[in-house]
Structures are given as C-alpha cells and as structure tokens.
Amino acid sequence: MRSVVVRAPFLLALVILGGWAVSVQAQSSRCADCHIANQQSAAPNWSGFALRHLQDWDFSPHSRNNVGCEKCHGGNPNTFEKFQAHQNLLPASSPASPVSRVNLPKTCGTCHTGPFVSFQKSQHYKLLLSGDDRGPTCSTCHGEVGAHLLSPASLSRQCSSCHGPGREQERTGRADEARMLMTEVREVRARLNQAQAIIRRIKDQALRAKFEDQYRQAEVPIIEAANAGHEFVFDNLQERLDRARQRTEALMDALANQ
Ligand code: HEC
Ligand code: HEC
Ligand code: HEC
Ligand code: HEC
Ligand code: HEC
Structure with missing residues (x-):
C-alpha cells in the first residue's frame, strides 16, 4: 500500500x-x-x-x-x-463498473490487500457476491473516496444500523464487540504515537534505528488486527492486541531507560 x-x-x-x-x-x-x-x-x-x-x-x-x-x-x-x-469508462450504475458495490472490494483491494483478504472471508462479502444488497461494502464505512476512519462509537453505530435491536439482522453483541476492539486498537496506537515522538528526538543514529526497528515490530500485530477485523468476527483478535500491547509497553520501558 x-x-x-x-x-x-x-x-x-x-x-x-x-x-x-x-x-x-x-x-x-x-x-x-x-x-x-x-x-x-x-x-x-x-x-x-x-x-x-x-x-x-x-x-x-x-x-x-x-x-x-x-x-x-x-x-x-x-x-x-x-x-x-472517458474511453472504457462505465457509469457507476453498471454492475461491471469497478466502483459498483460488488466490484468495489476488489478495486480498493488492489492497494489495500490486508483488509481485502479478510473481507473476502466475511459473510458480508458472500452477500455481495450473491447479489444481496443488505450488507456493507467498503464505502459503507470509509466513504466512496474520502478514506475516513471510524471512531469506536461510529463503528458500533454502523453495526447497529443493521444488527441493532429490532433490526432484521439483530445481533446486539456485535456492536459492543466492535466498539471494545476499536477502543483497544486506538489505545495501543496512541501509545505507539507517544513512542514515535520520543524516538524522533533521539540524536544517536544507530540508537534511533534500533528503536525504529522495535517500533515496527510492535506495530505489526496492530496492523494485522485492523486488517483481520474486516472479517467482522473478532474472537481471534485479542491475541494480536495483547501482543501489540506487550511489545508497545516493552518499547516504552526501553525508551524510558535509554
Ligand atoms: C476534458 C475534461 C474531462 C476529463 C479529462 C475527464 N472528464 Fe470525466 N467528465 C467530464 C464532464 C464534463 C462530465 C459530465 C458528463 C459529460 O459531459 O460527459 C464527466 C463525467 C464523468 C463521470 C460520470 C459518468 C458519466 O458517464 O457521466 C465519471 C465517472 C468521470 N467523468 C470520470 C473521469 C475519469 C476517471 C477521468 C480520467 C480518466 C475523467 N473523467 C476525465 C469531463 C472530463
Ligand atoms: C477510491 C476510489 C475512488 C476514487 C479515487 C474516485 N472515485 Fe468516483 N466514485 C467512487 C465510488 C465508490 C462511487 C460511487 C459508486 C456508487 O454509486 O455506488 C463513485 C462515483 C462517482 C461519480 C458518480 C457516479 C457516476 O459514475 O456517474 C462520479 C461523477 C465520480 N465518481 C467521479 C470521480 C472523479 C472525477 C474522481 C477524481 C477527482 C473520482 N471519482 C475519484 C470511487 C472513487
Ligand atoms: C491506487 C491505490 C489505492 C486505491 C485503489 C484505494 N486506495 Fe485507499 N489509500 C491509498 C493510499 C496510497 C493511501 C494513503 C496512505 C496510507 O494511509 O496508507 C490510502 C488511504 C486509505 C485509508 C486511510 C488509511 C489510514 O490509515 O489513514 C482508507 C480507509 C482507505 N484508503 C480506503 C480505501 C477504500 C475504501 C478504497 C476503495 C473505495 C480505496 N482506499 C482505494 C491507496 C489506494
Ligand atoms: C463495517 C465497517 C467496515 C467495512 C465494510 C470496511 N471497513 Fe475498513 N476499517 C474499518 C475499521 C473499523 C477500521 C479500523 C480503523 C482504525 O484503525 O482506526 C478499518 C480500517 C481500514 C483501513 C486502514 C487500516 C489498514 O489496515 O491499513 C483500510 C485501508 C481499510 N479499512 C480498507 C477497507 C476496504 C478496502 C474495505 C472493503 C474491502 C473495507 N475497509 C471495509 C471498518 C470497515
Ligand atoms: C449495511 C448493513 C450491515 C452493516 C453496516 C453490518 N452488517 Fe453484518 N450483516 C449484515 C447482513 C444483511 C448479514 C447477513 C445476515 C444473515 O445471513 O442472516 C450480516 C452478517 C454478519 C455476520 C455473519 C453472521 C453472524 O452473526 O455470524 C457477522 C459476524 C456480522 N454481520 C458482523 C457485523 C459487524 C461486527 C458489523 C459492524 C462492524 C456489521 N456486521 C455491520 C448487514 C450489515
């Protein structure tokens, strides 16, 4: 990407x-x-x-x-x-257009491989492929072009708009799970941002390179968790988040003791 x-x-x-x-x-x-x-x-x-x-x-x-x-x-x-x-350009209303609901995941996925790989495993993608329009596609959450990221609260509202109480696809636990997961992702990201700010100020090049490497190691599981979240089943994400948190805290300790 x-x-x-x-x-x-x-x-x-x-x-x-x-x-x-x-x-x-x-x-x-x-x-x-x-x-x-x-x-x-x-x-x-x-x-x-x-x-x-x-x-x-x-x-x-x-x-x-x-x-x-x-x-x-x-x-x-x-x-x-x-x-x-405009040659070979199709209006979005054409099912063959690369920006039609069903083709959008693949189009975005040419650059955003991680989210696309997980999205393909989701029930939501199966719905899209079967021509059922009740599920979300990439633009439902990120906008057509704006690349917006959702806050934990807005994500949980997004799930609830389809899975909330009284809705046809009622699964009330989903929204809470999504919110909890995203809150944790945000917390670890915030710690990583703090670490990054400290690392940037390190003058010694070799030392800075060492910490930058450790930073990337800590970031890996959090990126993996955000990608894997696109299956919208969160049970298997906790392990990655725990690993990200441990690595991030180890990095913060190392930075404090440098
Ligand atoms: C020289 C000006 C010009 C250029 C260059 C241009 N467009 Fe357009 N485009 C327009 C105008 C004007 C419209 C409004 C409809 C019309 O007049 O055809 C339009 C309409 C569209 C539409 C709406 C679909 C439709 O058929 O009405 C899309 C999508 C689009 N353009 C995408 C693109 C993309 C992608 C490119 C580059 C590969 C591009 N345009 C280059 C002027 C341009
Ligand atoms: C990240 C992908 C992406 C980019 C980049 C993008 N679009 Fe779009 N565009 C979409 C999607 C998705 C839709 C909505 C399709 C639908 O109606 O569901 C859309 C719809 C449109 C439409 C109205 C539908 C139609 O075909 O008549 C126009 C016009 C348009 N885009 C023009 C542009 C122009 C001009 C640019 C560059 C300034 C651009 N788009 C950049 C994804 C994109
Ligand atoms: C040609 C490659 C390309 C395509 C196609 C594309 N993107 Fe992007 N996208 C990027 C780049 C480059 C960035 C900015 C760098 C980054 O944040 O990694 C970005 C940023 C984003 C972000 C913000 C990521 C962040 O961490 O801030 C989101 C969300 C996103 N894109 C979603 C989409 C969606 C949804 C589509 C399809 C409608 C799409 N993208 C299509 C290349 C692409
Ligand atoms: C139901 C809502 C939802 C749908 C549908 C969805 N996403 Fe996401 N996406 C999220 C959430 C939540 C995040 C995590 C945001 C954060 O990290 O703050 C995210 C993160 C991202 C990111 C940035 C993080 C990263 O891994 O680089 C990209 C890019 C992205 N999504 C692309 C896509 C693409 C492509 C699709 C379609 C195949 C898609 N998303 C469908 C909710 C959604
Ligand atoms: C635009 C509507 C829409 C949105 C938004 C949406 N879903 Fe769904 N979802 C559906 C539909 C429709 C189904 C298919 C239900 C069925 O097969 O009976 C589905 C199925 C699922 C399934 C598979 C069935 C199951 O319960 O195991 C999961 C998991 C799921 N959604 C989780 C989520 C989560 C989490 C969010 C928010 C991040 C979300 N969905 C957002 C419409 C939506």
Whole structure:
C-alpha cells in the first residue's frame, strides 16, 4: 500500500472554485484537473453527489498520495480530451463498473490487500457476491473516496444500523464487540504515537534505528488486527492486541531507560 509513488507532494496553488478552496496538488492524472475546472459549467448535469465526491477526494489521503480518479474508475488519465479520457469508462450504475458495490472490494483491494483478504472471508462479502444488497461494502464505512476512519462509537453505530435491536439482522453483541476492539486498537496506537515522538528526538543514529526497528515490530500485530477485523468476527483478535500491547509497553520501558 505504501509503495504508491508520491510524485509531487508539495502544494502548487490554492484556487477558489465553486465556493470551496481547492488545494490543487500536482497529480499525474488529468481527470481531476478537468473535473475541478469544469465543475460549474458541468454542474447542471452533475448530481450533488458528484460535486461532494470531488471535494471529498480533494481533501482525502488519496488525493495527497496521487490516487487519481482513474485508479478507481478506469479511463485514460493522460489526456485533456474528454472523449479519449472517458474511453472504457462505465457509469457507476453498471454492475461491471469497478466502483459498483460488488466490484468495489476488489478495486480498493488492489492497494489495500490486508483488509481485502479478510473481507473476502466475511459473510458480508458472500452477500455481495450473491447479489444481496443488505450488507456493507467498503464505502459503507470509509466513504466512496474520502478514506475516513471510524471512531469506536461510529463503528458500533454502523453495526447497529443493521444488527441493532429490532433490526432484521439483530445481533446486539456485535456492536459492543466492535466498539471494545476499536477502543483497544486506538489505545495501543496512541501509545505507539507517544513512542514515535520520543524516538524522533533521539540524536544517536544507530540508537534511533534500533528503536525504529522495535517500533515496527510492535506495530505489526496492530496492523494485522485492523486488517483481520474486516472479517467482522473478532474472537481471534485479542491475541494480536495483547501482543501489540506487550511489545508497545516493552518499547516504552526501553525508551524510558535509554
Ligand atoms: C476534458 C475534461 C474531462 C476529463 C479529462 C475527464 N472528464 Fe470525466 N467528465 C467530464 C464532464 C464534463 C462530465 C459530465 C458528463 C459529460 O459531459 O460527459 C464527466 C463525467 C464523468 C463521470 C460520470 C459518468 C458519466 O458517464 O457521466 C465519471 C465517472 C468521470 N467523468 C470520470 C473521469 C475519469 C476517471 C477521468 C480520467 C480518466 C475523467 N473523467 C476525465 C469531463 C472530463
Ligand atoms: C477510491 C476510489 C475512488 C476514487 C479515487 C474516485 N472515485 Fe468516483 N466514485 C467512487 C465510488 C465508490 C462511487 C460511487 C459508486 C456508487 O454509486 O455506488 C463513485 C462515483 C462517482 C461519480 C458518480 C457516479 C457516476 O459514475 O456517474 C462520479 C461523477 C465520480 N465518481 C467521479 C470521480 C472523479 C472525477 C474522481 C477524481 C477527482 C473520482 N471519482 C475519484 C470511487 C472513487
Ligand atoms: C491506487 C491505490 C489505492 C486505491 C485503489 C484505494 N486506495 Fe485507499 N489509500 C491509498 C493510499 C496510497 C493511501 C494513503 C496512505 C496510507 O494511509 O496508507 C490510502 C488511504 C486509505 C485509508 C486511510 C488509511 C489510514 O490509515 O489513514 C482508507 C480507509 C482507505 N484508503 C480506503 C480505501 C477504500 C475504501 C478504497 C476503495 C473505495 C480505496 N482506499 C482505494 C491507496 C489506494
Ligand atoms: C463495517 C465497517 C467496515 C467495512 C465494510 C470496511 N471497513 Fe475498513 N476499517 C474499518 C475499521 C473499523 C477500521 C479500523 C480503523 C482504525 O484503525 O482506526 C478499518 C480500517 C481500514 C483501513 C486502514 C487500516 C489498514 O489496515 O491499513 C483500510 C485501508 C481499510 N479499512 C480498507 C477497507 C476496504 C478496502 C474495505 C472493503 C474491502 C473495507 N475497509 C471495509 C471498518 C470497515
Ligand atoms: C449495511 C448493513 C450491515 C452493516 C453496516 C453490518 N452488517 Fe453484518 N450483516 C449484515 C447482513 C444483511 C448479514 C447477513 C445476515 C444473515 O445471513 O442472516 C450480516 C452478517 C454478519 C455476520 C455473519 C453472521 C453472524 O452473526 O455470524 C457477522 C459476524 C456480522 N454481520 C458482523 C457485523 C459487524 C461486527 C458489523 C459492524 C462492524 C456489521 N456486521 C455491520 C448487514 C450489515
């Protein structure tokens, strides 16, 4: 996932367009340039969704990391000619589109392998494949393009919207489990962030490299837990979280005694 080349991470200009400040970053993709430039003339043809989508993209880690429109939609990103750019582009309503509900996991999964691998084991994915639209797809929780991360409370609300009391798929324990798990993930992450801040200030290069290595070791089980969480069965995650916590505390001790 981190192998995506960031070609020009600097801010080129700040343009006021259509009422919001657009941070135009250097992108290798022409798609967004034209869509942002034409949003007003094209607005009558575009739904409110498309305009919001453009803005969500603009402020997302995807935009910052050069994940252009074509990475999800297809098309040719190397031209300013609309007809050429849109060749092989399908509207999202087409089941064959890479951004249709059923194809989205695979499309996102080309970059986010860890979550995709676990998602494929879930009952939710089986529902999608069978053409049953009652379950979630990636965008249900992360947005279509914004790459939002959910707080423990918003995740548990998300589960409850389908599994809460009185709902058709009532499984009341699921939301609580999800909230507990995510709270723990957040706690360990917060400790890791503290450790990182200390490590950054270490002047001795060899010592810093040693701690950075230990940091990565502590981070592994927490990344694994977040990925494995995409099966939405949490029973087998506790072991990973315990390991992450132990390693993180060992790192904090070592940093305190350096
Ligand atoms: C030169 C301008 C231009 C470029 C370049 C461009 N688009 Fe568009 N795009 C438009 C306009 C204008 C619309 C509104 C509908 C129309 O006029 O065809 C549109 C519509 C769309 C739609 C809505 C689907 C549809 O059929 O209406 C999608 C999705 C889309 N573009 C994606 C892309 C992607 C992905 C790229 C790059 C590979 C791209 N566009 C490049 C101008 C452009
Ligand atoms: C991370 C993946 C992703 C990226 C990047 C992305 N989109 Fe989308 N896009 C989606 C998804 C998902 C939908 C919603 C599909 C649905 O309706 O369920 C969508 C829907 C749309 C639609 C309305 C549906 C249609 O096809 O008519 C337009 C227009 C559109 N995107 C344009 C763009 C443009 C322009 C960019 C770049 C600025 C972009 N998208 C970047 C995933 C993405
Ligand atoms: C072409 C590769 C690519 C595609 C396709 C893609 N992403 Fe991303 N995504 C990235 C990169 C690069 C980042 C930013 C770096 C990072 O956080 O690892 C990112 C960040 C994210 C984050 C935030 C991660 C964090 O820790 O802050 C989420 C959530 C996310 N993407 C979800 C999605 C979803 C959902 C889709 C499909 C609708 C999608 N991505 C499609 C490359 C991609
Ligand atoms: C029911 C809600 C839900 C669905 C559906 C979902 N996710 Fe997530 N996702 C989460 C939660 C919760 C986290 C953990 C957030 C955190 O770490 O703060 C997460 C984390 C992530 C991350 C960042 C952490 C990492 O492992 O790098 C990415 C990327 C991601 N999801 C991608 C996806 C993709 C791709 C799909 C579809 C295949 C998907 N998610 C479906 C809830 C969901
Ligand atoms: C958009 C609606 C929706 C959301 C959001 C959702 N689910 Fe589901 N889920 C479903 C449906 C529908 C089924 C299939 C029920 C069936 O097969 O009877 C399902 C099945 C499951 C199953 C497999 C059946 C079982 O109980 O063993 C689990 C586990 C599950 N969901 C957990 C979760 C968790 C945890 C969350 C929140 C992180 C969540 N779901 C969010 C709709 C949803």
